[in-house]
Amino acid sequence: MASSDTATASATYQEVFANPVFRLLFGANLAAVLGTTLRMVALSLLVYDVTGSAFLTAFTYGIAFAPQAIGGVLLGALPDRLRPRALIAAGHGLECAVGAVMALASMPIGAGLLLVAVLGALTPAFRGATSKVIAQSLHGDAYVLGRSLVGLTMSGGQLVALAAGGLLVAWLGVPGALLAGALCHLAAAIVVRLGLPNLPVEGRAAGTVVRQSWSGTRRLMKERAMRSLFLAQWLPPAVVAGVESLILPYARIRGFSVTAASLLLACLPVGMIAGDLLMGRLVRPATRVRLVMPLMTLVGIAFVPLMFEPPTLVCAALLAASGVGNAYMLGVQGRFRDAAPTALLGQAFALLGTGLMALQGIGPMVLGALAEWTGYGAAVGAAGVATVATAVALWPGWSRSTAPLLTGAAQTPEK
Structure with a gap:
């Protein structure tokens, strides 16, 4: 590529x-x-x-x-x-x-x-x-x-x-x-x-669909750079989906009105839309790459204060801030496309979507079970800590893999 x-x-x-x-x-x-x-x-x-x-x-x-x-x-x-x-x-x-x-x-x-x-x-x-x-x-x-x-x-x-x-x-x-x-x-x-247009297929198929799919999945997940890019796009959204599933019961436990609960539920997607538009229009591509891990950290940090039961408007601001942090994806998506092997580009996107949907289904179940044990506020706080921990764990590898991009050096991803 x-x-x-x-x-x-x-x-x-x-x-x-x-x-x-x-x-x-x-x-x-x-x-x-x-x-x-x-x-x-x-x-x-x-x-x-x-x-x-x-x-x-x-x-x-x-x-x-x-x-x-x-x-x-x-x-x-x-x-x-x-x-x-x-x-x-x-x-x-x-x-x-x-x-x-x-x-x-x-x-x-x-x-x-x-x-x-x-x-x-x-x-x-x-x-x-x-x-x-x-x-x-x-x-x-x-x-x-x-x-x-x-x-x-x-x-x-x-x-x-x-x-x-x-x-x-x-x-x-x-x-x-x-x-x-x-x-x-x-x-x-x-x-x-x-x-x-009736675009052609690159290369030739080898073996059955199932065998090629399995071997391609193993190859994609075996490469450390690709694995980190998958995890960066899988784990924070799974946590956000889990938090979204707890917003209404959290508001109910706090004694918020139905109107306030609806406001809180809308804050995450509104923040996401605002973050994407702001990052897409006002921030240069190289700066988006630098902001990936800080913004991913923001996604989680904004959840942590919710465990201390702040007022309604503060809760709304925190959820909106977490949504804005989701704009870190704009710095990851181009890197993912560049790093994926050309012969497995379609499968890389299929696997990305698969993991995203599966983990967004698992996230609410895990946080729901945790909330039954610890309470809703503590579960949301734990979700924030988990997201920050994900950013901290991925940060060193991300910094190394993007250094040539930010200094202007050409980089051809390993295939």
Whole structure:
């Protein structure tokens, strides 16, 4: 791969959207996020209406995410074996088919959830292909801003779909909401199939998909630099997801009003959006690299005072500050793209997404169990300490790996 792009001149969001491939995938991704979230809301409400079980409702919410851990490890090589246009369009097409079948066919809830679980196992391959094409289409700082925009789109799209999902179910019924979600995926599939260039596959496949995926995963995780980059993007988000799951019970234990609890719940995502926009627009690429570990430390440090039960506005400010700290990702993403072996670029993104989804599911469970033992405030404080410890542990390796970038020396990642 070429020399690192992470320390090049700053790009603008206008430059990112000027790229036709990114613009197309951005739109398709937005439609897909809306469709997936609508399906998730409709299924969760259906399961709760039928069973009355909070556990089964939560299980339904997570059924599409847990199988990704299996699919990412065993099928992660698909983005490096198949043409991206066909793979991405097939992914959206399958999403559409599953939603349409559940909407139009009379089938048991368990069978529908099984379809969603199988689809979840394939998701890392589809998303890995999308991430690979974006990485190959955008260069330098434009890639970092593009990845930031994709993340903001997913967060914003999920918030909109979650807010509108209940209204759509009430208006259209569960089958109608499922069909609306399927149509979103159909639109994404058509846009990709008709608009995305039929890019070639680099290299030749060796062995079966499962064998290549397993060997590629082992190779990626064996390299210390790649392992650190994975952990930097996996562990803090897992902790943040865990803290998010405790905000409402924390507010309830503190005796906060419903309005105050809602305010606290919104502070983290608002801080994330603000941090990404500020870092993307006002901070130079090389400075973002220098700020990675300080900002990661901020993510955790901001949680620690919550264990001392500060006033509501202080809690809100701390949660917003932690969200701003999440902008450390902008300094990591370009380095990750540069360090990934060219032959495993698609699999590297598939594995990144797999670990992120799996650990964001595990984080709330671990912190929830800890909160039952220590109390909510102590659990949130422990989460902050764990994030700071992660930054401290990764800091020396990060400083060594980025030194050539910050001094202007060319660096070609080891393959």
